Amino acid sequence: MAADACPRIVAALIRVTGDWTLAEDCAQEALALAVRRWPEEGMPANPGGWLMTVARNRAIDTLRRASVERRKLEELARLAPAGHDGPEAVGAEEVVDDRLRLIFTCCHPALPLEARVALTLRTICAVPAARIARAFLVTEPTMTRRLTRAKRKIADAGIPYRVPTGPALAERLPGVLAVLYLLFTQGYDADGEPAFAEEAIRLARLLRRLMPGQSEVSALLALFLLQHSRRDARQDAEGNLVPLDRQDRARWDRASISEGLEVLAGVEQDGPYGLQARIAACHVTAPSVSGTDWPTIARCYDDLARMHSTPVVELNRAVAHGYAHGPPAGLALLARSCSDGALDGHPLAIAAEADLTARGGDRDRAAALFRQAAAVARSEPERRALLDRADENARREPRR
Incomplete structure (x- = not known):
């Protein structure tokens, strides 16, 4: 508390x-x-x-x-x-609370993007400076100095503590959405704090009420709700990660799913967050992984790659095509997405290749790849899950 x-x-x-x-x-x-x-x-x-x-x-x-x-x-x-x-005594009808004002202050374009993100993580969600430093691959003293400089710049430049209006609001909005997305990720990751994800959802709701006509604001809230609906099923009682195809769907939060789908229904024009929300909607409305509308997910990732291509988007696109059009198609896309070296040694890229390889029938190679991914995993739950997949393939156990 x-x-x-x-x-x-x-x-x-x-x-x-x-x-x-x-x-x-x-x-x-x-x-x-x-x-x-x-x-x-x-x-x-x-x-x-x-x-x-x-x-x-x-x-x-x-x-x-x-x-x-x-x-x-x-x-x-x-x-x-x-x-x-x-x-905390802000009334239920209060739209612009102190933290929302603070986010817009932290996301002022006068600050470098890295400083905006770090300052918001530190101030809004009280993420320790040491943890932020690890995320940015710098030492804690270096991050502390950056945070100090950012706060000093806000004071020296007289950056106002308020939510902007008019053109300035539209200019600042993408940065605010990006920060909220990162806050949510801080809570949604396997080793994250759930309170961070819940705070991101709360702030996204406030922002949607402030800007009801902005499709990407609504889309971001829908994405958060649909993703967070699976939070209780993503880990077992021992803290082990449970992959999507083995999650107990009865444990998914149906109220969050219903709200997310309702919010998404009002999104008329898809941007990057809208496409991600539609992908999440395909997952939560499917009766099983095999019953998922993978062709639609693959098309969404195609659109997302054209709109906002990143190594992670390309990686997920390859996986989606592997499910929609067969493992060879997925492996071909994965090879192209890894050709520039951006995903070299990344555990998710190695795990994706392992999964596609296993579904293609080469269990021995898949087991070796899962072990390789486990060796560079970013968290202990992720490492254990990858080793479990390696053992399954070594024993030739079918995926349930």
């Missing part, structure tokens, strides 16, 4: 004070005080409100000592006291 409240408190304090460092320091001080007091005094009835009050009071004390203008003090004093939920 305390960790989840921190980003909301930081966002609320940034809105009022305009001081990124002050907001983060006060939120951290509130968390530290909670760690000391709550084990002895018990958790308060409203933990979020308690933390907001402590952080707000720390900010007021700091501003008073610095003789900051009275207006900011008055605004801070109006933040919800301990009897309320603080930044």
Whole structure:
């Protein structure tokens, strides 16, 4: 609860004070005080409100000592006291909350793309700097300096803390969608935090209400809902990954599927997120993997590759064609997508070749490829799943 409240408190304090460092320091001080007091005094009835009050009071004390203008003090004093939920007390009809404003601030075009993503991950979802550094293949001190520079640039350039309007809104939207997509991925990955995915869904809902006429906003929300609907079936009780063809479809979240399909039905023009959402819809509405509309999925990936070609898109396109038109077709596309070296040594590329090879009948080579993929897997659940596939093929077990 305390960790989840921190980003909301930081966002609320940034809105009022305009001081990124002050907001983060006060939120951290509130968390530290909670760690000391709550084990002895018990958790308060409203933990979020308690933390907001402590952080707000720390900010007021700091501003008073610095003789900051009275207006900011008055605004801070109006933040919800301990009897309320603080930044969580936003009404159900409130569309633009502090975190949404903060995302648009983080995604300002004056910042490099990498800084936008890193700053949003750190501030909105409280992803540790060390984890962000690993994602960007840099050291933690390097990432910390980049985050500091980004916050300083926001302050020095006077970047406003608000959701833009008019042409500026359309200009900034693709960057915001990309950041939300990355936030969702942080929670959806095998070793991710589910709360990150849920936060991305919540923010996508808010953004859709803000921009109901933007097809890609609705498409992104639909994609999140359809993907997240399978969250409970993606791992077994021991934490092992369960591939799509072995998932218990009764465990899929039918409410999320229904909402996702309803949102997707209102998307009139497909962009990259719309195509991905339609692919996800094909999966969640199919009775089984063998009953999936693979030709439609393959066509969606063809369109996606023409619109937004990336190594991962090409990899998934090859897999889809392998299911739709046979393993040789998939292997041929996979070979072309790997020809530029972008996917060299990537576990997903090796695993895709292994799967297509197994379905083509060469189980021995497939087993060797699955072991090769396991050796470079990015997480322990992924490694175990690949080794299981290797063992199956070595024993000549049929896929169920």
